[in-house]
Amino acid sequence: MRHQYAVLLAAAALLTGCSASVVAEPDGQPVDVPSTPMGFPSIVGGTVPVPTITPDTAKPTDAAKPPATPDQATAPPPAEAGPVSSKNLPPVDKLGNGWKTYVDPAGAEAGWISNNNWTRERNAHQAAFEALPVGCKGKLPASSLPVPQYALQATYRTGPDLPATALLLRFSDEQQAQQYYTGYEARVKACGTSSDADLSIKPLWSEQDAAAQLRNYAGASAYAEVAVRQGRTVALVASAAADPAPQPNADWAHSVVPQLRTVIDSA
Known part of the structure; x- marks a missing residue:
């Protein structure tokens, strides 16, 4: 220029x-x-x-496309993302037996600077894009997805001391939140379960505005994941699976849905 x-x-x-x-x-x-x-x-x-x-100062409009310029970490991020904060997450004992909050030390390799807190603001566009499946065998939908206004990430350790995260995406209205959730789930279902892909996803169950699945990354641990849409907010909670069998992970996901619905969209 x-x-x-x-x-x-x-x-x-x-x-x-x-x-x-x-x-x-x-x-x-x-x-x-x-x-x-x-x-x-x-x-x-x-x-x-x-x-x-x-x-070019135009705001991004498609969360299905990566940001033109990746988020550059120059300072520790805030512990809140606008109106979204730790109060929009259930008490840690409601997420699982033995779960505890975890302060991620971050660093240069992680690409961000720790704020010495278990929650941190994320670049909303980048967070919404990175949450989508990548490396699947199946052909993913090419539809555009709305970009949230705010994104907050929380880090945990489970009872067996395995990593877990929660991502809250707050949109400008319920319609945009529904559009992102629907597009997200369509991509999850289209990913496929092929073992020779970088990522395979096995759906566990789905209901109105909530679903659970097992993500399997090549050469890495499996992750149980639950997605919930409530009002203007989509919550994605993922936990390294201590037991790779579907049923225990499906039961865990069912147990946290009502806990998430209670708080994720509160003011």
């Missing part, structure tokens, strides 16, 4: 410095004609209009 601006300025300087060429009318009287190159604006009143270079 800076190079383009310099080119425009150079073109303007060339125009204002040009001498006029001289042609003759039939009566022999000379007439000055500005020697304006093709493709540049004409000179009016001795000045050249220079286009205003405005940075």
Whole structure:
């Protein structure tokens, strides 16, 4: 962009410095004609209009596409994301037996700076995009998804001391939250269970605005995940599966749905 601006300025300087060429009318009287190159604006009143270079500040509109510029960590993130805070998460003992909050130390490898808290604000576009399945064998839908207004992430350790996270995505209205949830679940169902893919997903159960599944990453642990939409908010809670069998994870997911519905969309 800076190079383009310099080119425009150079073109303007060339125009204002040009001498006029001289042609003759039939009566022999000379007439000055500005020697304006093709493709540049004409000179009016001795000045050249220079286009205003405005940075692209348009807000992102599609959470199914990655951010043009990844979030750059220059300081610890806030522990709240606008109106969304730890009060929008159930008490830790309601999420599972032996669960506890966990302060992620973060660091350069993680790409963000720890705020010494178990919750942190996320770039809403980036968080909503990264929550979607990637590396599946199945063909995922290409539909666009709304970008939330706020995103809050929480980190935990389960009873067996395995990692777990919760992500709250708060949208501007219920319709956008429903659209994201529906698109999210459509991608989960389309991912497939092929063992030779980077990611396979086995659906466990689904009901109105809530569902659970098992994510299996190649060469890594399986994760049990529950997704819930309540009002303007979508909650995604994932836990490393201590038992890879479907039923215990399906039961756990069922148990946390009412706990999430109670608080995730409260003011």
